[in-house]
Amino acid sequence: MPKSKSAYSIPTKKQKSDTYIFVVWVDNEAGVLARVVGLFSGRGYNIESLAVAEVDAVKNISRITIVTTGTPQVIDQIRLQLTKLVPVHKVAEFKREDKDVIFKEMALFKVVGKRNKIEKCLNACKKFNPVILDETKSSAVIQITALRREIDVMNKKLKPLGLISTSRTGAVAMTRGAKIFN
């Protein structure tokens, strides 16, 4: 065992980390995103992606979706620490593998090239509801919705076909069926 030369103990064995999705309902007020994000950076938690927008204009509520990784203990802490923030109303979290939850990201691809290349791109995207948002003789902007990994794959695949710019959102989540997050 290495001898600790400090007033603090040395780190002990790490548990396995998993990917979780947090959904946080907050008052839509100045600084609220900074509070949530600051909590993550300040306590050394990790943010893979983040999506935030107002969902209820009357009650002034925004919904933040955060993808993060951590050990079960860290995930517990994230939930409890988030719940303590004053503008936070409700926190839900679930594993990425959770079958009861739909979880999607959107990407915009700008492809520049000949018609046949663009067609090839569209074809490759077929599985992910491609929508052409803009089209010229030599370019197209294609929108797809998919999982993070799938978008990663498409991003690679379209490069040789003329993909010159990608813009993507963070993940958003929704439960299946009539249930809502508790």
Added chain:
Amino acid sequence: MPKLLTGAEIVFKCLEDQKVEHIFGYPGGAVLPIYDELKNHPSIKHILVRHEQGAGHAAEGYARSSGKPGVVLVTSGPGATNVVTALTDAYMDSVPLVCISGQVPTHLIGTDAFQECDTTGITRPCTKHNWLVKDVNELSKVIHEAFRVATTGRPGPVLIDIPKDIQFAKTKYKKPNKEKKLNGKSHNKFSQDQIDELVKLLSKSKKPIIYSGGGVINSGPKASQALRELVELTGFPITSTLQGLGAYPGDDNQFLGMLGMHGTYEANNAMHDCDLLINIGARFDDRITGKIDEFSPNSKKVHIDIDPSSINKIIKVDLAIVGDVTSVISKINKTIAKRKNGHSKSNKSNIAKWWEQIEKWREKDSLNFVNSDESIKPQHAVQRLYELTKNKDTYVTTEVGQHQMWAAQHYKFNKPNRWMTSGGLGTMGYGLPAAVGVQIAHPEKLVIDIAGEASVLMTMQEMSTAVQYNLPIKIFILNNQYMGMVRQWQELLHEKNYSESYSEALPDFMKMAEAYGCKGIKAENPADLDDKIQEMIDYDGPVIFDCHVDPNENCFPMIPSGKPHNQMILGPKDQEENKIKGKGKALV
């Protein structure tokens, strides 16, 4: 139509409705409208400090000794940044503070105006919540909400940033809202089932220990009362964290002394060997647990805390009860009493063996030190101070370092709210301004800051505040010319390389006392110590007491870093014995 009030008037209306009597502050450009309004509110007394950090610590001392929130008023920019240390300190130790800061006028925010800083941005991680008020109509609501956030649940500091134009703008005043908007954050979530389960564990246990913390103090005097009843009912041994001292009488036989890095041998060994550990209002701080993997390996663990995020943060527990300590312990006591009526069999006989073991550990007398006729031993100085002040309902604050640990080990507290020390953040310079705040809250009581010469120099300027308000605080400096705790770690871990831990050019504290206009007393000789301490106690006014102590003394016992509770380094007597057996080195 109701009268329109300015923002500055609203600030004071709110403070009056919140029954604030004292505010600690320092004026400046961006808060001048509020300071201008001060003269119209005779029920609120302003204490002018010499540095905003001092205002924050004074408010902390005020809050911790009185149970009421401390209020701080500072200007924008440097005023706000200077108070950050105190806010962080209050956040770590769960002290309710309401800090009001001035800000540049709203139209100048973001322009790098004179004395502008992003105050809410800077203080976001060190407050429970903060607000930048950009609309005067929001002001009264925000201030009342601020007091609610600071004082409910696990207490903590909050900050309200008020731009100068808002202080001038006029609106109607709104009284505090009676109904409580909890926002899903209710605090007493425990059930009778959980209490029953705990009582079952209590009755089955053969080697129990209660480990209580600052949460008991924060829950109010009733919590300490309930804790005493619980300890009496069960006959269990009890140990306390640094912040919890005073919740249970320090001179009682069931009290094992403080636990943790500089805790007693019996407390730490009992924590390690117990079969039931009941944490009441403490947070398994790393100074307490030592090595996590080997922390109390064979015990069922129960955690009672008002903050759900404290549960399982560091140590996984078997039973968690989220609630206010007073309500939880009272429920436990009632449940035990009811059961006892059913069948009077107490489990006190179950734990007789455990007590025998504890008595064996006690025989080590782990707080021992080798006294001297030639130089004053710091432990001896604290013991004498205790003996000469114990009948006076004394309030003690400390700075941070060896003297703080010696004070915690050798000064025995019998009541809650008598002990104010910076535990979580470990802020050198805390004790002197905190003593100012304590004395403001308790003008008739004896208030002593047990200090180190290095720490006290960090906020020495507040002596001027003490003199201005004729606060008879006693600054009892254990002067060893070193940053003692730094020196101790360097001795034990860095091959005695005393890098920068010696203060070459200390001021003459006697002359310093004279310069501030207070009394100076110097003690260098053990024979004079008692008389000098008595002279300090009898003097009606602030005193700087320069107590020259042995510079090489170390604070024992201690748990070396990365070691579990049962591998402590003991004091000099024990080390001597071990050296004879050739085991001396293995302990370090």
